[in-house]
Every structure is written in C-alpha cells, then in structure tokens.
Amino acid sequence: MSSNFNAPIKANASTKSGTSRLSLCIKVLSVSCVSSLVSLASLAVADVPGKSGEGVRFHGGDEIILQGFHWNVVRTAENNWYNVLQSKAADIAADGFTAIWLPPVWRDQSSYDAGSGVTFGGEGYFWSDFNKNSRYGNDAQLKAAASALTSQGVKVLYDMVPNHHNRGHTGDELDLPSWQGHYRSDCSFCDDGDPFISGDSDFNTADSTVYNLFLNEMSNLKNNYQAGGFRFDFVRGYDPARINAWVGNSHDSSYCVGELWKSSGEYPASDWRHSASWQEIIKDFADNSNCSVFDFALKERFQNGSISDWRNGLNGNPNARWREVAVTFVDNHDTGYSPGPLGGQHHWALPDAKRKMAYAFILSSPGTPVVYWSHMYDWGLESFIRHLIQVRKNAGIKAYSPINFHDGFSGLVGTTTGDSGKILFALDSNISDPTAVASGSWTQVVNEDNGQIQIWSQGASGGTTVPVDFQCNNGITTPGNSVYVVGNNANLGNWNVASAIKLDPTAYPTWTGTITLNSGSSSEWKCIIRSEANPSEVIQWESGANNTVTAAQGVSTVGTF
Structure with a gap:
C-alpha cells in the first residue's frame, strides 16, 4: 500500500453531514396529463409535517430510497451484509439517498443446502422467529449498521413480513399452537387476506396474540434498532387497516410503504377491484393503510406499454393526492435480476434496454423513487443515477410535484415543477429544442445514449x-x-x-x-x-x-x- 501526503493545497475541511377510498368517479389518467388540481402552495400549507394532506405517512414526499439488498445477498455476502452497509453508510448519504430499505432482519431457517444444490432460502421472507442473528449478520452488526446509516442522515426502513411464518424448527423462539386462531389453517374464517402457500404458514393477523406480536416488534425496532419506518411485504395477505393500527400505535411519525402486487383479474368478479385499474387498486390500499404504496401501475406500463404509456402510472395522475402516495421503482429483489446463483428471482424484470430510461423517468417525475442496490452499486449505473438524484434535488421535486406531459412528440416528453426549479425530460423522443415545449431559458443537464435520454433544467436552486x-x-x-x-x-x-x-x-x-x-x-x-x-x-x-x-x-x- 502506497501513501501520498499531498493533501489539498487549501483544505476547507467540514463534515457533510386516510381516509376511505376515493370515489371511482375520480378516473385515472389515460392519454395526457395536466398539472396538479391542487396547487403546490396549498399542499405545503395543508400538509401535516411528515404526512400527506390525506394523512399518509410519506415524510413530506422528499424521500429518495435505496433498496439496501438484493435476493442473493445471503449467498454472496453471507453473515457480512450488515458490515457492508455500515462501511458504505457515508457513500450512500453522499450519493443523495435519504432512506434505505433493509431486508427482513428476523432469523430465516428455510431450505438452504449448498451440498444438494438448493440455492434459495434464508432471505428473511420465510422466517422462524424475531431473533436478529440472521444470515445477513448478527444482532450487534445490525445495530452498528443502523447507527452508521442514521448518523449519516439516512432513514432506516425495516421490511415487515407479517404473513409468512416458517414453523417447527428446533430452537425456535416463536412457536404458537395450532387450532387457536393464530393461523389461517386454524379455521375457515381465520384470515382476512390472500393465503401464503398453505394456511399453516400464514399468520392470522386479526388474532390478538398475533397482532400484538407485531406491534411489540415494531416498537422494539423503533426503540432499539433506530427504525425510521417500515416496508410491508405481501399486503394482499392481510387487512390494510391493520397496518394503519400497527404503525399508528408503534411509530406514528414514521415512513411506511406497502407492496400490493395484485392485478384486477386476481380479484373475484364480485369485488369492485375486479374491474378497476391498477391505479385505483393501489390508491385504495394507501387510503386504508395510511401508508404510501409501490407504484405497480407504473411497473405494469414499464413492462407492457410503450414509453409514451409510462405517463399512466400512479405517479403521473393529474390529482396530487394520488401522486404523493406513489413509490416508484424500476426493479427490486423480486422482480429483477440479482448477482449470484440463478440470477436471483427475476419474476418481472425490465429489459436492459429500458433500464436507464426508466430511472431517468422516476427520478425526474413525481412519486417517491426507489433505486435497486444492484443497479446502483453492482452493474455500472452509479454515476448516472447519482447525477439524476442531484438534478432532482436541485429542482426540489417532491412526491406530489405537478407534472405536465406534452403531446406531439415521439416517445415521452414531460415537465415536472419542483419547489425550486423545473425539469423537462425527453425519453426516446425526437425533440431537440426544449423551447418547442416550454418557454424560458433551459440548460441541458443530461444527454445519454445518443440523445435517447435528455433532461433540461430551469431555475434550479443555487442558480443554473x-x-x-x-x-x-x-x-x-x-x-x-x-x-x-x-x-x-x-x-x-x-x-x-x-x-x-x-x-x-x-x-x-x-x-x-x-x-x-x-x-x-x-x-x-x-x-x-x-x-x-x-x-x-x-x-x-x-x-x-x-x-x-x-x-x-x-x-x-x-x-x-
């Protein structure tokens, strides 16, 4: 190791530091968007600090979240992942992230046998008890990582998995008896959501014993592990009102988001959601949980629509109250590929050719963007995404910021108005002059992939x-x-x-x-x-x-x- 003590010539060292479902008469966006029906100024006045105008826990709508793991972390960095997060805390903050979504921290003893070739298991999504000594690291390492991230101003969001309990392991610290209403399989009415695998693995969260288990654990994560919020897994498996009660009674000022990955066709014909849109379905969850929600309406358009169709996500809705609850993403540990065995799960992965454009869109538009760890730190997009985050922050874009989509061009062209500036984005478009869309003086801040990704800014904080x-x-x-x-x-x-x-x-x-x-x-x-x-x-x-x-x-x- 070599040393060179030529420090900067002039060192200026400093430390950087709900309500019920809206009427179905409010229809979603279909062809072109208009700006917010509620002005940005009125939003700023109406919002309770930390919550949206409708009481959703979205922390003011200025979060930029890093998904702090991928599916194969328990194989590629077994027993060491918390150390990785601790060591990278300063970089994560410097890259512009305000929050990090951690994997489930409970002990998972599900099937894993390297000798037999079984490559999945231990990820935390089929857990056995609340013991924090998992394959991501031990209890002390988790606390050290949470402390390092929090000290850098990065909010720690814990993944909550209330539905999937893998029972019957030797030494389990959580072993509830059967036939007492604790599990779906205990009786015909012992659940209020979709089943997970079989009923004997599916907690009945309406049961008071089960409800209190999670309420106490969330309080524990807040008081002893510096929880700043929660991500709820597989919310189709339990009542969203229960999430509202858990968070409200354990950490009401926290951030929360739910994963509702369920299309209209999966609901029975008698359910209103059977004929509803993705937007209506996930907005209904936010209304009843008072948590933000992953924008699967946008993800579906990423996967199945043309680029111009990307305007039809929840984050592009003309109503600011719908945009502000949208949590946008390109891929995650379930949908996308991961480094390591079998490429992870990749159940609904976005084609590589669209990946950079999709990040340009979610970081230039309303909603709360989530960046996938592997895209950021494993597969070469770090500089590109970091720059997009800087552009977003300079313009002061929030989850509820107004957005206008512009017709008459190929691809997708839109203007997002932040608190301190505007962004004009053009994706796979034939536009060359931003003044053809919006008047004023524009500065191009992104030009990637031979003009396929172009972004201009106007009036950003601190000048152009x-x-x-x-x-x-x-x-x-x-x-x-x-x-x-x-x-x-x-x-x-x-x-x-x-x-x-x-x-x-x-x-x-x-x-x-x-x-x-x-x-x-x-x-x-x-x-x-x-x-x-x-x-x-x-x-x-x-x-x-x-x-x-x-x-x-x-x-x-x-x-x-």
Whole structure:
C-alpha cells in the first residue's frame, strides 16, 4: 500500500453531514396529463409535517430510497451484509439517498443446502422467529449498521413480513399452537387476506396474540434498532387497516410503504377491484393503510406499454393526492435480476434496454423513487443515477410535484415543477429544442445514449446547474479501494474525504463520472484512492496542485495520479 501526503493545497475541511377510498368517479389518467388540481402552495400549507394532506405517512414526499439488498445477498455476502452497509453508510448519504430499505432482519431457517444444490432460502421472507442473528449478520452488526446509516442522515426502513411464518424448527423462539386462531389453517374464517402457500404458514393477523406480536416488534425496532419506518411485504395477505393500527400505535411519525402486487383479474368478479385499474387498486390500499404504496401501475406500463404509456402510472395522475402516495421503482429483489446463483428471482424484470430510461423517468417525475442496490452499486449505473438524484434535488421535486406531459412528440416528453426549479425530460423522443415545449431559458443537464435520454433544467436552486464530466487517470487500486473525487464545495464533499464522490472504472485504470455543479462556479478538486470499507482511510492523494474547473455546459476536467 502506497501513501501520498499531498493533501489539498487549501483544505476547507467540514463534515457533510386516510381516509376511505376515493370515489371511482375520480378516473385515472389515460392519454395526457395536466398539472396538479391542487396547487403546490396549498399542499405545503395543508400538509401535516411528515404526512400527506390525506394523512399518509410519506415524510413530506422528499424521500429518495435505496433498496439496501438484493435476493442473493445471503449467498454472496453471507453473515457480512450488515458490515457492508455500515462501511458504505457515508457513500450512500453522499450519493443523495435519504432512506434505505433493509431486508427482513428476523432469523430465516428455510431450505438452504449448498451440498444438494438448493440455492434459495434464508432471505428473511420465510422466517422462524424475531431473533436478529440472521444470515445477513448478527444482532450487534445490525445495530452498528443502523447507527452508521442514521448518523449519516439516512432513514432506516425495516421490511415487515407479517404473513409468512416458517414453523417447527428446533430452537425456535416463536412457536404458537395450532387450532387457536393464530393461523389461517386454524379455521375457515381465520384470515382476512390472500393465503401464503398453505394456511399453516400464514399468520392470522386479526388474532390478538398475533397482532400484538407485531406491534411489540415494531416498537422494539423503533426503540432499539433506530427504525425510521417500515416496508410491508405481501399486503394482499392481510387487512390494510391493520397496518394503519400497527404503525399508528408503534411509530406514528414514521415512513411506511406497502407492496400490493395484485392485478384486477386476481380479484373475484364480485369485488369492485375486479374491474378497476391498477391505479385505483393501489390508491385504495394507501387510503386504508395510511401508508404510501409501490407504484405497480407504473411497473405494469414499464413492462407492457410503450414509453409514451409510462405517463399512466400512479405517479403521473393529474390529482396530487394520488401522486404523493406513489413509490416508484424500476426493479427490486423480486422482480429483477440479482448477482449470484440463478440470477436471483427475476419474476418481472425490465429489459436492459429500458433500464436507464426508466430511472431517468422516476427520478425526474413525481412519486417517491426507489433505486435497486444492484443497479446502483453492482452493474455500472452509479454515476448516472447519482447525477439524476442531484438534478432532482436541485429542482426540489417532491412526491406530489405537478407534472405536465406534452403531446406531439415521439416517445415521452414531460415537465415536472419542483419547489425550486423545473425539469423537462425527453425519453426516446425526437425533440431537440426544449423551447418547442416550454418557454424560458433551459440548460441541458443530461444527454445519454445518443440523445435517447435528455433532461433540461430551469431555475434550479443555487442558480443554473450543469453536468461536469470528471476523469481520474492511472487510478490503480487493490480490492476494497476505489477512486473518488473530493473538492472545495458541497457537491464535491467540501474536502471531507468521507463525503467524496466515487467514480466508475470505465476503462481501468481510468475512472470517470458526472457531477452536477452550479453553472459559472469555479471549483478546486483532486483525485483520491479511498477505502470503501473505511470512508476516512485515504490510500493515495493525487499529487501536485489542486485541479480547477469552471462549470459550464459540455465542460470536462481531468486529474492524474
């Protein structure tokens, strides 16, 4: 390991730190969107802090969530994942994430036998008890990871799995008897949702004993594991009103989101949802749980529609009250591929060719975006997604922000109005001049894939911002270390190496990345080689004088070790 003590010439070190279902007369968007029926100003006045105007726990609508795992983590980083999260906490915060969704933290002893070739099991979704010593790591490691993330300002969201209890393991700390109403199989009416596998694995959450088990565990996660919120799995299996009661009685000020993956055709013909839209079905869940909801209406359009059809997700609805509860995503541990055995589950994976465009859309539009760990940190989209997050934050886009879709162009073209600026996005479109859509002075901040992905900004906070391409040459690293950029302003970490911006080894040992800076601003910066596990450990500084760059459209800047 080599050392180079050429610190920045001028070091300015600082630490970066419901209501009932709406009438079906409110119809969903079909062809083109108009701006919000409720003004942004009135929303800001009406909202109770932390909750939406209708009482949904969405924490003001400014969250950007990282899904902090993939399906095969228990195989690719067995007993070590919490250590990975702890070591990466500073990077996760610096990349712009405000919250992280952790996997189920309960002990899962379901089928896993490497010798027999069984490759699935232990992920937490078929758990046996509330013991926190799981295949993701032990109890102490979980607490350390939660503390590290929280100290960086990243809210910890725990995955709650109330339906799937794998019973009968030796040494289980949770073993409720049969035929007393605790499980679906106990009687013909012992459940209020869809079954999971067989009734003997499916908790009856209406039972007072079961209800209190989860209520107490959620309080435990709040009081002892720094829970900032909860993600509820397989909510089709239990009454959404129960979720509202659990959260309301354990951590009412928290964030919450439910996974309702169920299409209209899966409901019986006698149920109103049998003939309803995806939007209506998932909005009804939000109304009755007072939690936000994954935007499967948008996911369905990602999978089955043309790009112009993406306007028909819940996040594109003309009513702000519908947009603000939408949690948008491209893929997750269930739908997408994962590194490791068999590529994970990939039940409904988006084709690779659409992936970058889909991220450009969810990070440029209303809703609360969730980024999948593997897309961000395993498969080369880190710099691209980080830049999109910067653009979103500069414009002040919120879950309820107004959005207009523009007809007369190919692909998908829209304008999102944030608290401090506007974004105009054009995906797979023939548009070349943003003023053909909206008047004013626009600055292009994203131009990717030969113009297939274009984004312009207007009036962003701190003045007009522009993307600047950074390059570090001769960045020769060893496993566990990477090349970062650090400099003299907030976008470059304020010379705090723990907040440095990671580059990608696009043509190793050349590392590159795009960072948004205020147009016309002058910055000083350097390349560093830094430990990924210990954000304060610098292996090597770029020698010599600081690099300088004046931010402008099309500018690039280069440093060399």
